[in-house]
Amino acid sequence: MNPIVLLAALLIDVGNPNFRDHLGYGWSLNEHSDGRTAAWLNRMEADVFFKIAKPADHQLEIETKIFQVKDKIQNVGIYMNGKFVGSQLCKPTNDYQTLTYTVNAEHFIKGRNRMIIRVGHRARPKGDGRKLSLFVDKIRLIKIK
């Protein structure tokens, strides 16, 4: 675990080997692309682990590019410590986008937290053996109050 704490924000730089301990089940390998470090989700859900000293309301931001599945709008749901937080529909774009969620204090626990990112769709790109959905660059948790 190697979180950078800045202004009460927790940043997980996905794709950077120094942050790999934050990622559990559901992630493909670390990659470099578009001048960024990132990793694909290659399952329907993926685990993210992080530590919090004291539960508080946070804004969660996931900076990601999606693998577009024909005729489908990607839907991304978040579970924190087993409790459903919310879901967002992704914009159908090949650019990076930031998905934001409000996570209330009661969703967190003091110490090690487990977040699950759950996707609605994944698909196999041509020439790639994996079934992909989100290419995640950064995950931020920003304290609201």
Ligand SMILES: [Ca+2]
């Ligand atoms: Ca990154």
